Amino acid sequence: MANDKICIFCGEKLGLFGSTHISCAGTYQPCCKNCSKEIEPLSEIEQCRRALQSGLAVSPEKLEERIRFMETVPDSRLACLRCGGPMKFLSVRLLDSSPAFDGILSTSFPVLPAFCEKCGRYEFFEPSTVRADAKLAWLIRHDTGE
16 A cells, blocks of 8 residues: 555554654655664764665665765865864854944854864854855764754
8 A cells, every 4th residue: 555654774564653754865764663763863874874775765866875975075074274184163153353342332243163173273264155065064064963
């Protein structure tokens, strides 16, 4: 029957109340609650790999494309200008550029800080410009937990 769904991880038939879903590469994959508890803590790339292992995944081509994308992302990490070490992103902060710190008359603007774990150097970026690059946007989400 068309309404009979199965867990893409273990192959178990899903009932009305015993099912949930996991989002892998932007596609909802039906799964049982037991598999959901096991799969949710895993990284996105590992979730996609496990979904493909069973051969039951919805839109496997999207999952394979996402895996290839995530495997190339570490090569896109920015390098420190001082020592060449990898830069790690932090959450967006507001930078105050005026001498008035009262908050009403002060002028502030958002910056996206990144720091080098090797030498401690910080660099600041304009958030929307950096997020326009898909690989850097993924690194920002990964580093900041967004």
